[in-house]
Amino acid sequence: MSIKYAERMDNLKASEIREILKLTERPEVISFAGGLPAPELFPIEEMKVVSRKVLEEMGQAALQYSATEGYPPLRKAITERMKVFGIESDPDEILITSGSQQGLDFCAKIFIDPGDVVVVESPSYLGAINAFKAYQCNFVEVPTDQDGMLMEDLENVLKNTPNVKYIYVIPDFQNPTGKTWSVERRKAFMALANQYDVPVVEDNPYGELRFEGEIPPSLKSMDPENRVIFLGTFSKTFTPGLRMGWVLAEKSILEKFILVKQGADLQTNSMTQRELAMFLEMYDLDAHIEKIKNVYRKRRDIMLKTMEETFPEGVTWTYPNGGLFTWVEFPEHINTRDLMVEAIKKNVACVPGGSFYPNGGRENAIRVNYSNMPEDRIVEGIKRLAEVIREAL
Amino acid sequence: MSIKYAERMDNLKASEIREILKLTERPEVISFAGGLPAPELFPIEEMKVVSRKVLEEMGQAALQYSATEGYPPLRKAITERMKVFGIESDPDEILITSGSQQGLDFCAKIFIDPGDVVVVESPSYLGAINAFKAYQCNFVEVPTDQDGMLMEDLENVLKNTPNVKYIYVIPDFQNPTGKTWSVERRKAFMALANQYDVPVVEDNPYGELRFEGEIPPSLKSMDPENRVIFLGTFSKTFTPGLRMGWVLAEKSILEKFILVKQGADLQTNSMTQRELAMFLEMYDLDAHIEKIKNVYRKRRDIMLKTMEETFPEGVTWTYPNGGLFTWVEFPEHINTRDLMVEAIKKNVACVPGGSFYPNGGRENAIRVNYSNMPEDRIVEGIKRLAEVIREAL
Numbered sequence: 118m119s120i121k122y123a124e125r126m127d128n129l130k131a132s133e134i135r136e137i138l139k140l141t142e143r144p145e146v147i148s149f150a151g152g153l154p155a156p157e158l159f160p161i162e163e164m165k166v167v168s169r170k171v172l173e174e175m176g177q178a179a180l181q182y183s184a185t186e187g188y189p190p191l192r193k194a195i196t197e198r199m200k201v202f203g204i205e206s207d208p209d210e211i212l213i214t215s216g217s218q219q220g221l222d223f224c225a226k227i228f229i230d231p232g233d234v235v236v237v238e239s240p241s242y243l244g245a246i247n248a249f250k251a252y253q254c255n256f257v258e259v260p261t262d263q264d265g266m267l268m269e270d271l272e273n274v275l276k277n278t279p280n281v282k283y284i285y286v287i288p289d290f291q292n293p294t295g296k297t298w299s300v301e302r303r304k305a306f307m308a309l310a311n312q313y314d315v316p317v318v319e320d321n322p323y324g325e326l327r328f329e330g331e332i333p334p335s336l337k338s339m340d341p342e343n344r345v346i347f348l349g350t351f352s353k354t355f356t357p358g359l360r361m362g363w364v365l366a367e368k369s370i371l372e373k374f375i376l377v378k379q380g381a382d383l384q385t386n387s388m389t390q391r392e393l394a395m396f397l398e399m400y401d402l403d404a405h406i407e408k409i410k411n412v413y414r415k416r417r418d419i420m421l422k423t424m425e426e427t428f429p430e431g432v433t434w435t436y437p438n439g440g441l442f443t444w445v446e447f448p449e450h451i452n453t454r455d456l457m458v459e460a461i462k463k464n465v466a467c468v469p470g471g472s473f474y475p476n477g478g479r480e481n482a483i484r485v486n487y488s489n490m491p492e493d494r495i496v497e498g499i500k501r502l503a504e505v506i507r508e509a510l
Numbered sequence: 511m512s513i514k515y516a517e518r519m520d521n522l523k524a525s526e527i528r529e530i531l532k533l534t535e536r537p538e539v540i541s542f543a544g545g546l547p548a549p550e551l552f553p554i555e556e557m558k559v560v561s562r563k564v565l566e567e568m569g570q571a572a573l574q575y576s577a578t579e580g581y582p583p584l585r586k587a588i589t590e591r592m593k594v595f596g597i598e599s600d601p602d603e604i605l606i607t608s609g610s611q612q613g614l615d616f617c618a619k620i621f622i623d624p625g626d627v628v629v630v631e632s633p634s635y636l637g638a639i640n641a642f643k644a645y646q647c648n649f650v651e652v653p654t655d656q657d658g659m660l661m662e663d664l665e666n667v668l669k670n671t672p673n674v675k676y677i678y679v680i681p682d683f684q685n686p687t688g689k690t691w692s693v694e695r696r697k698a699f700m701a702l703a704n705q706y707d708v709p710v711v712e713d714n715p716y717g718e719l720r721f722e723g724e725i726p727p728s729l730k731s732m733d734p735e736n737r738v739i740f741l742g743t744f745s746k747t748f749t750p751g752l753r754m755g756w757v758l759a760e761k762s763i764l765e766k767f768i769l770v771k772q773g774a775d776l777q778t779n780s781m782t783q784r785e786l787a788m789f790l791e792m793y794d795l796d797a798h799i800e801k802i803k804n805v806y807r808k809r810r811d812i813m814l815k816t817m818e819e820t821f822p823e824g825v826t827w828t829y830p831n832g833g834l835f836t837w838v839e840f841p842e843h844i845n846t847r848d849l850m851v852e853a854i855k856k857n858v859a860c861v862p863g864g865s866f867y868p869n870g871g872r873e874n875a876i877r878v879n880y881s882n883m884p885e886d887r888i889v890e891g892i893k894r895l896a897e898v899i900r901e902a903l
Contacts, residue, residue, distance in 0.1 A: 118709070119707055122620055123626075125623075126769075130769070153575055157570070164573070165561075165565045168558075168561040169558055169562065172554050172557055172558045173558075176554035178549075179751060180557070181750060182546055182745075182751060215779075218773075219774060222775070226516070230516045233516075244776070247772070250773075251619070314512055316513060343511065352575075358780030359780070360777070370513070376522045376523070377522070377644065379640070380522070380641040381641070382612040382753060382775075383637070384753070387752070388751055388782070
């Protein structure tokens, strides 16, 4: 059969992370590649209780079709949780999605005509880049420093670029860099977004996993003009396999997301939504998050300490105050795709940084995850990585 | 904020069914509007067993990220079940989706550039029409008789229409008409699809719910050229709330679906996939389907009998040998959108047929569901509907 796909398919190729993750399925590989939570912390016993209780108390409804918007008690519970980011919201402003990845796909579907522009941090989250690409957008990358996007560069872009449909940012423990925006930078950013009248997509999967300091106010909490679309998820604070995320947006914007959700998959899993709502009612998710933070903090500490002890001069890395990743940068002549080929030979894996730049051209960094491996394997893996780096330099 | 959405959003409006379903949430309404399975038949006790067992035996994996393609034992189990449709397949040809609605969305995403054509039965499934519309396709409708699409009309369309990207059909107990294609028509259809070298999307959510006669061979079973993309679901044979569907396609085509799945939501719920696989291993889904069929057969019988007794001359309906719907047609001067306004006043609801014609222009039919209401309410509801019809004629 001769077959002609849509033009958008020319833009899509398998995620490099996905290919690397396949290699890392071998148990002997020490993987810092994925963004996987520590599975030993999953609340399995609690899930047993809530799944039984949901089936006993509302089995028929849990297995039947339900509203596209999501299960009302879960939407309500999420508005409560949003307060930690300084956000006062209404259940009518929440749509339950199949992970926040679905929220990313919907943003592009709702806003992007071919050739439209999405402004992103440079580098930015690979999964978002791939989701947006499927709608044939162009990307403009704005450089960042340790306080967030550079405002002068952003203003320059907004002033001179036609058809900017939204700015996509991850202000808390960014994927891939682990950086967090300062409060001042957030304010300046919102002032520019208002001035140039651009929608903002704020992706915040990691914000609650803060190891030290206070959670800063989200962009959404500084948004009287209702231009921020906030994407949230339980993947990092609860479990990722259940695919529970949400979109929070002003009602007329959310109505577009609901329309798109209906065509995309009708609704998110009825039973899982009820299990999660029951979990939030019966147990203390904040206490569970404390447990996760304590483990990840130690893993970050031991990883950064081992880097300090073993990585050669000329290599730098970020100090994340939370989240899952650090970002390691090398001298410009180092191509980390080659470096990772060597690393895999020593049974250690990270993600080469190139894929996080939508317009390409920068290959001298890697994203390193510290949440998924136990401490002894972190030490061993970083030592192996140091050897590979020393050989390459 | 001034906001400019993508052009595709101009095509999308809330599904009429969804609006009607909201009205039917009032318990006094007898609803034949949805396509809802009978919830009293859901295997709740079995779900309790499998959810506990999955959490006990593989809790960490069930709550962790997993492969985009789906859980291997579930993909394998689906290949076994495909044999009922005469299909020999390989697990590598199966992608697990969030219901078959997601498969519909992906078909359009993979094939449709704005202005491309999708050929459909006239009428066709509203949810598919809406999913495809979001990708700015045009529709060409092909009339049907009681044996399926009319081949002369189809050939005429294929001969004279540029940019036909695929033909979308529901050959078994079609939504909305309840009609099933004859074997001869299937063969003729595949011959034309081969001759004109067009991909085919075969949507088969109801085929296993056959009350009498043998399950006919699917289009996919007559497809040596691998042009058929088969969409399946457990929504009607197991439960819809768990959102478990699949795409079966030749590997190079499936690879495109996997790419799109990755951007859309990474993967389908890890835990639910394992629960379903465990259910299929521990219990007899075919025996469960027998139970469902016995109940639906009786409901169909009592509905059609009551129609026979109460509907006035000039009204006709289909006799479905399975599935969930019958299709009632009225003289051309009757507009069923108006009819349904009157019906709702009498607390009975169906879906006006107009929305099932993507190009509009026909308003004299309704889709009537018989799976969801108990027998006494079916009798009462059809009697009320008869009164409304008599007043309108």
